[in-house]
Amino acid sequence: MxxxxxxxxxxxxxxxxxxxxxxxxxxxxxxxxxxxxxxxxxxxxxxxxxxxxxxxxxxxxxxxxxxxxxxxxxxxxxxxxxxxxxxxxxxxxxxxxxxxxxxxxxxxxxxxxxxxxxxxxxxxxxxxERSIRIVVEKREKIREILQDLSGREIEENWFPYNPRCRRCGRINSTVVTSFDLPLIHYRCSCGNEGSSDIRKDEGKMxxxxxxxxxxxxxxxxxxxxxxxxxxxxxxxxxxxxxxxxxxxxxxxxxxxxxxxFLKGVGVMHSSTGISIPASDMVNYAPPQILRFIIARTNPGRHINFDPGAGLLNLVDEFEKYQKAYDGLEEVKDDDYREVYEYSRIQGRESRSGISFRHLVTLVQIYTTPHDLLRIMKKSGYEGDKLDDEMAWEIQIARNWISKYAPDIVKFRVMPEDYRANLNQDEKDILREFVQQAINIKWTPEDIHNAVHEILKKRNVPPKEGFGSFYKAIIGKEQGPRLGYFLSNMDRNFVIKRLEYNISA
Ligand SMILES: [Zn+2]
Incomplete structure (x- = not known):
């Protein structure tokens, strides 16, 4: 339960x-x-x-x-x-x-x-007012309870109401001298003496x-x-x-x-500034995620929160629960239905169907709304324009990349005159792919399989082989999963980029 x-x-x-x-x-x-x-x-x-x-x-x-x-x-x-x-x-x-x-x-x-x-x-x-009258009357009883349970001697001048000094404005510097309810008389360390009315905000318990x-x-x-x-x-x-x-x-x-706990930092404290503002987490991550972390973790267990790479995994996890809820997948959690129901946000139940991880890649390849819409329609987005919901998710993905994404996730597509420093073996891999690229289906699976076959035949480890593609297109050794990364770009664009890189 x-x-x-x-x-x-x-x-x-x-x-x-x-x-x-x-x-x-x-x-x-x-x-x-x-x-x-x-x-x-x-x-x-x-x-x-x-x-x-x-x-x-x-x-x-x-x-x-x-x-x-x-x-x-x-x-x-x-x-x-x-x-x-x-x-x-x-x-x-x-x-x-x-x-x-x-x-x-x-x-x-x-x-x-x-x-x-x-x-x-x-x-x-x-x-x-009623409470204050009661606690003033029963103050000795309260003193007894506090001493009993805290094991501390409560000061002689302790009183269950702290008047606010009218002269210096402080609420922690007065001593109660006597009372005549609703008035409580005090002396302040600033030298002032006065009275607080318990029916107003002139002090507190x-x-x-x-x-x-x-x-x-x-x-x-x-x-x-x-x-x-x-x-x-x-x-x-x-x-x-x-x-x-x-x-x-x-x-x-x-x-x-x-x-x-914040990953790499520990407990969050407002007082030290070592923390993530609550407002950040709804603008830098899909807002369901914050609910999801709390919903799926028993309150008695602490939570390690990583707003960087860990966040992407967390969103993947959430999307699995969402699919399980829709009967499309299974997750190992007896309470998955309740966890999902407590995580979801009214009016935002239907997300675009495009995973956050995917979106993080797309917004780095495409910078204009027009291009984004075109490619998202290919990924299953229905609609003739980016609706508010989608525009908001795109903005969140961009926000996250700019503030919390680890470097490994960040990239930019290199300009047309960029030529990577590739050795002959790397160029041969790209060349063979270019020859096939025209004929395969431009889908994540087919692209992945084509590259995989080429590497297998040449006995090149996948990580190394994939690297030649990333180098040519984003100038880095690593990048998003290759098949789906390339499939998100126009086929001719990819071919042209690779040809330019192997031509020299
Ligand atoms: Zn004072």
Whole structure:
């Protein structure tokens, strides 16, 4: 059974699937596991017929923790400020919206329809008033739970609400001195003294208290989260007890997911800039692929992601699942139907039928839309012009080549006056092929077979023999699979190029 179906199989009644990512910097591919895991659980719940909602809580009232490497030093003045009230790097009004925007745009491209809720707004609208009254009243109980599970002594002046200093703007520099609800009085390290109104966004609960308060106020029933929150004594453990013993509710069903590692780099961190922005992955790869990686991997297993050569293999794999779903091929995966259903994107079920790998070759041979259309029709594309869908896939292939493709995949067809440095044996191979080229069917198989026969007869290893063709046409020793590479070019063009190369 697919992991998402398995998680919801025993659930009944209304479900609220909640996810959350702090927009403290560029939201990266690693973070996508959170939202896509949630999305698949949500879709599984809907499929089961459960009345369900799916939300993304944007923690934009969280304070800026430090000046990250991707920020300039002017941000040192804003450390401790809520992310929603810091200027954006481009001069715009909101730091959190600046990083949120490309993320939300990416979600819309991968069929994630999630209700976005900003925590600043929840505080501003007084949605946490009831929770804050409860946690203030039961603060000793909470302190006990936190100490008990974390094994740490909680500071004497700890309070389940951090007021924001009205003078210096920071949310992490005040100490609560007394309270008279709805007002909480504080003293700040800047010297200011004042009061925060819990019905407004004038402060926030600390994370470990705020998390269960969200469950309580919103009615969260299922929540995926990373293993840092899921560790023994971590924030899920304390949240669960606070939910039960302070709010009197059941904690949501947890789903702990492992991380996504970037090949050759390791864990992705927004804070170091070692990451791939989530928005990149929907513009530099077929958007289904990101869903596919998450859908086919059990959440408890980490994912090694390689946006370079590995991506092509991944797309090949996805295309196999697609064919299996259509009954054209078999894949070794009991859940292949569900994996495909959770990977596909509404309205984009029917891709062109031209594989991404093939497209990557085509767009390097042909640069004009007219030539591309002509050759794609030969490859099975139906339509008299490149539709939006196709134009978009072509653009993605070009984007990927320019940013992530390894050199071995990249090539350009050499100009007409280019002559490769070929030895006599290589020229003989090409000459024999030219003699046959007129008479064979110009298909990948027939071209491959013709070349293969020539090489076999001459006792030349395939890799070496194929190399003479690549040298003549793209000036490199290696290239895309030869039969299908040549078949994508005009027969006369290929013959002319080869003749020119053997003529000197
Ligand atoms: Zn202050």
């Amino acid at each position: 697919h992991w998402a179906d398995n998680l919801v199989k025993d659930l009944e009644g209304k479900q609220l699937v909640s996810t959350g990512i702090s927009p403290s910097g560029p939201i990266h591919v690693g973070n996508m596991r959170e939202i896509l895991t949630g999305d698949m659980i949500y879709k599984a719940a809907l499929k089961k017929g459960l009345d369900s909602r799916f939300i993304y809580l944007c923690d934009d009232i969280d304070p800026l923790r430090k000046v990250y490497p991707f920020l300039d030093q002017t941000y040192s003045a804003y450390v401790g400020y809520p992310l929603s009230s810091i200027p954006a790097p481009d001069g715009g009004p909101s730091y959190s919206e600046y990083f949120l925007k490309p993320f939300l745009e990416a979600l819309s491209k991968i069929d994630v329809n999630v209700e976005v809720i900003r925590t600043t707004g929840l505080y501003r609208e007084g949605r946490f 600390p994370w470990r208290v705020e998390w269960p308060a969200k469950w309580f106020e919103l009615g969260v029933t299922i929540e995926p989260f990373g293993k840092d929150h899921g560790a023994a004594g971590g924030s899920y453990d304390t949240g669960k007890r606070i939910a039960e013993e302070v709010f009197g509710i059941k904690a949501p069903v947890p789903l702990i997911y492992e991380r996504i």
